Amino acid sequence: MxxxxxxxxxxxxxxxxxxxxxxxxxxSAFAFLFSELVQYNQTRVDNIAELERRLxxxxxxxxxxxxxxLCHREKGNRxxxxxxxxxxxxxxxxxxxxxxxxxxxxxxxxxxxxEYMISEKELLVNRFISIPKDMGTFNCGAFVAGIVKGVLDGxxxxxxVTAHFVPVEGQHRPRTTILIKFAEEVLQREARLG
Amino acid sequence: MQQSPAxxxxxxxxxxxxADSLLALFRPRTKGKAWxxxxxxxxxxxxxxxxxKMIVCVAVVGHQNNxxxxxxxxxxxxxLKLHHIIHCSLDVIDERxxxxxxxxxxxxxxxLGLLYPTENYKVYGYLTNTKVKFIMVTTDxxxxxxxxxxxxxxxxxxYVDAVSNPFHVPGKKITSKAFAQRVSSIVKSFGSxxxx
Numbered sequence: 001m002x003x004x005x006x007x008x009x010x011x012x013x014x015x016x017x018x019x020x021x022x023x024x025x026x027x028s029a030f031a032f033l034f035s036e037l038v039q040y041n042q043t044r045v046d047n048i049a050e051l052e053r054r055l056x057x058x059x060x061x062x063x064x065x066x067x068x069x070l071c072h073r074e075k076g077n078r079x080x081x082x083x084x085x086x087x088x089x090x091x092x093x094x095x096x097x098x099x100x101x102x103x104x105x106x107x108x109x110x111x112x113x114x115e116y117m118i119s120e121k122e123l124l125v126n127r128f129i130s131i132p133k134d135m136g137t138f139n140c141g142a143f144v145a146g147i148v149k150g151v152l153d154g155x156x157x158x159x160x161v162t163a164h165f166v167p168v169e170g171q172h173r174p175r176t177t178i179l180i181k182f183a184e185e186v187l188q189r190e191a192r193l194g
Numbered sequence: 195m196q197q198s199p200a201x202x203x204x205x206x207x208x209x210x211x212x213a214d215s216l217l218a219l220f221r222p223r224t225k226g227k228a229w230x231x232x233x234x235x236x237x238x239x240x241x242x243x244x245x246x247k248m249i250v251c252v253a254v255v256g257h258q259n260n261x262x263x264x265x266x267x268x269x270x271x272x273x274l275k276l277h278h279i280i281h282c283s284l285d286v287i288d289e290r291x292x293x294x295x296x297x298x299x300x301x302x303x304x305x306l307g308l309l310y311p312t313e314n315y316k317v318y319g320y321l322t323n324t325k326v327k328f329i330m331v332t333t334d335x336x337x338x339x340x341x342x343x344x345x346x347x348x349x350x351x352x353y354v355d356a357v358s359n360p361f362h363v364p365g366k367k368i369t370s371k372a373f374a375q376r377v378s379s380i381v382k383s384f385g386s387x388x389x390x
Contacts, residue, residue: 064324065358071322
């Protein structure tokens with residue numbers, strides 16, 4: 001779990017809580033590792049789309065393992081068969097374990113039936129990253145999109161997941177939205193289940 | 195057991211000379227090694243006599259019904275028969291997934307319970323959220339439900355640890371030796387009152 005804020009330092013070792021508690025990783029350690037991951041991939045690709053795909057693949061592996069881990073840890077866990085069930089699982093449980101808080105919002109797309117959006121004011125992975133102008137619409141949130149894709153695929157809901165910047169008036173930095181587009185079979189199954 | 199023949203031989207050869215005594219130390223080692231298979235043979239029947247609550251086979255099957263891990267715990271030669279039993283129980287699991295029997299709080303639960311009893315085996319199943327199935331075949335005829343649940347919980351923990359390995363390719367067989375060792379220790383402690 002990535003620490004969303006500062007890790008509490010105990011002056012006296014006797015004051016530390018006895019239970020092991022939730023494990024936290026320092027944010028700076030993760031930021032360095034992630035920036036190294038992006039740089040490593042940048043030198044090996046020719047275009048932006050390939051870079052996004054590589055970040056997404058890296059996130060996919062994380063997502064698959066996170067799903068297995070959470071299903072084992074959560075008490076009273078049920079296998080999700082409904083669309084809303086798995087979306088709320090991603091929106092609250094997965095976000096809480098990875099980033100320390102639930103995602104900002106979960107919305108249903110208006111134009112198409114199969115689109116859903118999870119938005120966040122600022123993704124934790126993007127906190128220390130600024131995209132140069134010549135990279136266009138590239139978003140390092142492709143890594144988080146890959147994580148979501150891994151979780152959904154593992155749970156039996158194949159989908160195409162992408163990350164986009166959405167400019168918001170009144171704010172300097174744009175909001176980030178993870179767009180989830182489910183495959184045909186998922187919608188058919190959902191309609192059949194009623 | 196290896197040391198005592200060497201030491202007794204060394205005591206005999208004290209009068210002969212230093213080099214001879216060194217040789218005497220080295221020679222009985224081979225004799226000592228030849229004794230070990232005897233000990234093994236003596237050890238095995240004692241373990242097999244314990245067969246009151248024995249798990250004979252465990253298996254992990256992926257979400258496309260591909261085998262990920264298959265391990266049998268008897269020295270008998272009907273390992274193929276056990277594989278066949280596990281293969282047949284996959285059908286029962288598929289039936290249970292597609293037609294949920296009850297609705298309400300027991301819907302979509304992980305532990306599937308007794309799949310089907312054969313002549314002298316009982317087959318239990320467990321389904322994870324990623325449609326990965328754990329199957330366990332046991333010879334015990336009056337096994338407690340709580341014991342099986344504990345077994346599957348520990349097995350699930352070992353499986354999650356094996357999958358979290360970054361070198362594990364999802365969909366391929368689990369080749370980790372640590373996982374195999376953990377599974378053997380979980381199987382050995384099945385049935386006895388143990389910690390979680």
